[in-house]
Amino acid sequence: MSLVCGIPLLECVYCLACARWAWKRCLHSAGHDSETWGLASADEFAPVPRLCRYILATYEDDLENPLYPPPGGYRMDARQVLAKRTYKDTNGRVPPYLVYLDHDHSDIVLAVRGLNLARESDYAVLLDNRLGKRMFDGGYVHNGLLKAAGWVLDRECDLLKELLEKYPNYTLTFAGHSLGSGVAAMLTLLVVLNKDKLGIVERKRVKCYAIAPARCMSLNLAVRYADVINSIVLQDDFLPRTATPLEDIFKSLFCLPCLLCLRCMRDTCIPEHVKFRDPRRLYAPGRLYHIVERKICRWGRYPPVVRTGVPVDGRFEHIVLSCNATADHALIWIEREAQRAHDLLLEKEHTMEIPPKQRMERQKTLAREHSAEHKAALQRAVTLAVPDAYSPSDYGTFDGNSSGSAEASPLSSGTRHRMSWNELIEKLFEKDESGHMVLRKAPSSSEES
Structure with missing residues (x-):
């Protein structure tokens, strides 16, 4: 009898808990995700609108007579588009992209467009993955995007190397939107790990801007490469926030609101520390820039504010x-x-x-602040026991399986025949006992003797 009397009480508690959850979720706005981050400066954010226009240019058949230019035009010199690949050129291996020599900003840009809903080949790239399928440089990445990046480098490696040698003071920037952002991030990982194949000496010469980024790499990689990869998120964008694998998102594209609502309820009930324990879970890569232009329970758009940070926990x-x-x-x-x-x-x-002098000093100070913030994020990842995370040493290098081990590997430069980038990926990595791809260890001196 006492149990029967307690059932209504349990129902009331359950209803109150559900109401509290729904109230908190409805009050959660995008501004809460980045409310503790710092504000971005004009200099560090300057490349973002320019690179957005370059990505939009990949949709045009003729840049000299554009059909869908953004306000103010693309602001590009069509004669400096050195390569423009369409679906016919790529055979569906990767979305269309272009290589642009930007003399005004001393930059060599490779821009990749986003997903084309009418192209089966783009879905094939997305579906070529499953959770934990591809391990890379001590973490996990999206297998299809990594293979697409390898195909791009096979095709454009000679062109990029020639441009980098001809213009030694120019930077190399990879940019992409949505699906293309994942390809751009994978391109950055491959180039940074194998700088010698493009004749690059300094890591800081390579940059990546992932616009509306896909979750394409595990948390330890996302934080480790925050010095070269930047992700830009506009307010409420769903893609960087849902941990649902890309292949599942676009399988359910026509019922996307239902999927997002279900994922919202599921992820809210999972504690943060449980999410960290899964090394296969993918995240938006690098340093995050969040453009906030709307406020909760307010109509209309407000002057946009750009916040930036390298968060470990609370990462969208x-x-x-x-x-x-x-x-x-x-x-x-x-x-x-x-x-x-x-x-x-x-x-x-x-x-x-x-004044100009103080502006230059501010830029140097900003670079030091970003470096310190990056190191603090690496240390916090270790503190939170993020799988395969390690903090930088006092000499500025990484402990453990650092990226330098891949760069110094004789497999990356000692082969006599021309090796494709996908072959290089397989050479640098081997399968462990569980079948995962791990970084191949260099033989020790005792083994060599």
Whole structure:
């Protein structure tokens, strides 16, 4: 009898718990994800709107007579587009991309477009993966995106190497949107690990800007490569927030709101420390830039604010219940809001009338702050027991399975015949007892003797 009387009480407690959960989820806005981050400066955010336009240019058949230019045009010299690959050129191995020589900004840019919903080949790249299928440099990555990046480097390696040798003061920048952002991030990993194949000496000469990034690498890699990879997220964008594998997202594309709602409920009930324990879980790569332009329970758009950080915990872990979750993924909107945000940052700095000398000192200080923030994130990853995470040593190198071990491997430069990048990936990595791909260890001196 006493048990029967307690059932209504349990039902009331359950209903109150559900109501509290729903209330918290409805009040959770995108601004909460980055409220503790610092504000970005105009100089560090300047490449973002420009690279968005370059990615948009991949959609045009003729850049001299564009059909869908953004406000103000692409602001590109069509004669400096040195390579432009279409689906016919890539045979569906990778989305279309272009190589652009940007003399105005001393930059060599490889820009990759996003997913084409009408192309089966793009889905094939997405579906070529399963959780934990590909281990790379001590972490996990998306297998299909890594193979696509290897194909791009096979095709464009000679061109990029020639440009880097001809313009030694230029940087090499990979940029992509959505599906292309994952390819760009994988390109960065491969090039940084094998800088000698492109004649690159300094790691800082390589940069990546992932626009509306896909979750394509494990947390330890996402933090470790935060000095070269930057991810840009507009307000409520769903893709960086859902931990659902890419292949499952686009299988359910026509019922995406239902999928996002279910994932929202599931992820809310999983504690953060449980998520960290799964080394196969993928995250948005690198340093994060969050463009915030709307406020909770307010109508309209506000002047955009750009926040940046290298978070370890709270790294866009919760989906925002918003009608703009898919609209904020559109590249045309990201370009427009990024340009507005950059103009506001420039206007603010112009109002402050910062002298050129102090501006240069500020840039150096900002670089030191970013480096310190990156090291702090690496140390926090170790503190939180993120799988395969390790902090930097006092000499500025990584302990354990550092990327330098791959760079120094004789397999990357000692072969006599021309080796493709996908072959190089297989040579640098071997399968362990569980069947996972791990970094091949160099033989010790005792073994050699």
